[in-house]
Amino acid sequence: MIGVNLSRWTLSYFAAALFALVVAQGLMVAGYGFPTADLRAPETLVLVHLVTIGWLSLLLCGALFQFVPVLVAHGLYSDTLPLPALVFLVAGLLFLLAGFLQLADVFSGGPTLFFLAAILLTGGFLIVIYNLGRTLWAARPLSLPARFVAIALGALGMTVFLGVIYTLTLGAALNSGALTALTGPTLPLHVIGGLCGWLSFAAIGVSYRLLAMFMLAPELDGWRPHTGFWLGTAALSIALLGGPACLYLRGSITPALVLSGILGLAALGLYGADSVHLYRARKRRIIELNSQMAALALASLGAVVLLGLVFLGFGLFEEQIGAIVFLAAFGWLTGLGLAKLYKIVAFLTWxxxxxxxxxxxxxxxxxxxxxESRARRWFILYYLSVWAATAALLISSPIVFRFSAAIMLLATLAIILELVRARRLADVVENLRFPAGVVRPYLLLSSAETK
Structure with a gap:
């Protein structure tokens, strides 16, 4: 990667994302939202969107602006579009959260909050899709990791479309009966499109490249990853396209969800096998902390699948959906995100x-x-607290959940401090820190090129 362009605003995305994560965890410690409130309560919606848009989506957008050009060996279509996208997304999220707070009777106002949120968030995500889409289009034929990202962008588009319908309906700005009829039955599709299609599918694609790159393992390109890609693509297509079709033709999206779930489980099984192969085939015998902690994120993903199957078998899936989604968001996606951030921030700074x-x-x-010896304890504490919080949700113990969330927050803040120290070169020995020609980097911005 020597000589490649650095995405100027990637670190700004990371900073905004980490701020949203800390705020969300602070609200959980305070007992705001689920499990104290209902899953569909406005307070819970504040938490959900702080995590999915504010933390995970901003994190992923920032990472993709940097690594999609690496995946396709082609420059980013526009280096200027990430900034307006970031402004639109942050502003849109703030209006969306304000709208939910209005629903929770925190303050009174008109329907314009949701309308503005819909406009700004749609604009921000469309800029992201356009910029990354043009980059991918110019680099055809695409490598396997890049194809995962392409499908994830499509899932993001569908997720945004459904989100706009919900947002405008909440703001009383949508009067179409055909569209408002989608708001209730298609909520599972909105969740699938966001967590599984956009966030997880893109994370899987990027992890194929990053795991191989950081562990010096051969990149996978055989039948298994390709089969997993097509199974995952089929699962998302059946859910996000077939689901609404089933709703209009048969009145239920259940057939689409069942078939999509079966294909998705098969795809995850193949991805798990590929991940194990990458760890076993690595040339770097002693792997770095980021890869060690990524393994715990993968274990959390396996636990999500296992818990989901067990609860489905016992007819408890809907009752325990909150715990399952929490583990997916914080054990799998957040765990993987923090682990890779620990390497990415140091790598980009270097x-x-x-x-x-x-x-x-x-x-x-x-x-x-x-x-790494100092950061390891915080990562381990983070995962232990996530697993403890998941167990607290399973046994319906809000007090234990809040205590576990407090430990999560402490560990997260410590990891963020490690990222800041890496960015400030605080742990580099004095005689190597600033040789001739090297200047202290900005905390939230990268220079345009590394040449």
Whole structure:
């Protein structure tokens, strides 16, 4: 990656995302939203969208602006569009949260909050889809990881479409009977499109490349990852396209959900097998902390699947859906996100600072920007607290959940501090920190190039 462009605003996306994560965890510690409130209560919707849009989506957008060009060996279509996209997404999220707070009777107002939220969020996500879509289109034929991202962008588009319908309906700005009829029955599709299609499918695609790159493992391109891709694509297509069709033709989306679930489980099984193969086939015998912690995220994903199947078998799936979604959001997606952020921030900082002088002077290694022994305890504490919080939800113990969320928050803040230290080069030995030609990097911005 020496000589490639760095996405100028990627670190700004990361900072905004981490801020949203901390706020969401703080609200959980305070007992705001689920499990104290109902899953569909406005307070819970505040939490859900802080996590899915504010944390996970901003994190993924920032990462994709940097790594899609790496996946396709082609420059990002526009280096200027990420900034307006970020402004639109943050502003839209704020209006959306304000609308939910209005529904919770925190303050009174008119329907314009939801209308503005719909306009801004749609605009922000469309800019993201357009910028990344044009980048992928110009780099055809696409590698397997890039195809995962392409499908994820399609799922994002459908998720946004359904979200706009819900938002305008809540704001009393939508009078179409055909569209408002979608708001209740298609809520599972909105969740599937967001968590499974957009966030998980893109994370899977990027993880194929990052796991191989960071562990020095051969990139997978055989029948198994390709079969997993097509099974996952079919599952998402059946859910997000077949679901609404079933709703209008038969009055129920259940057939689409069942078939989609079967195909999705098969795809996840193949992805799990691929992940195990990457760990076993790696050339780096002692793997770095980010890859170790990514394994715990993958284990959490396996636990999500196992719990889902068990509760389905016992007819308790709807009763325990909150715990399952929580583990998927915080054990799988957030765990993987924090683990990879720990490497990505150090890696991008190293590229920006030392890439231009590599070969001209003595420079530190990427791993010299971090202290893994210090960070390991916080990552382990984070995962233990997530699993404890999941157990608390399963046994319906809000007090234990809030205590576990407090530990989650503590661990998250400590991990964020590790990211800041890496960005500030605080742990690089003094005589290697600023050789000739190296300047202190900005905390929230990257320079345009590493040449």
């Amino acid at each position: 590229l920006e600072c030392y890439g231009p002088v590599l070969g001209k002077t003595v420079t530190p290694r990427v791993q010299d920007l971090v202290v």
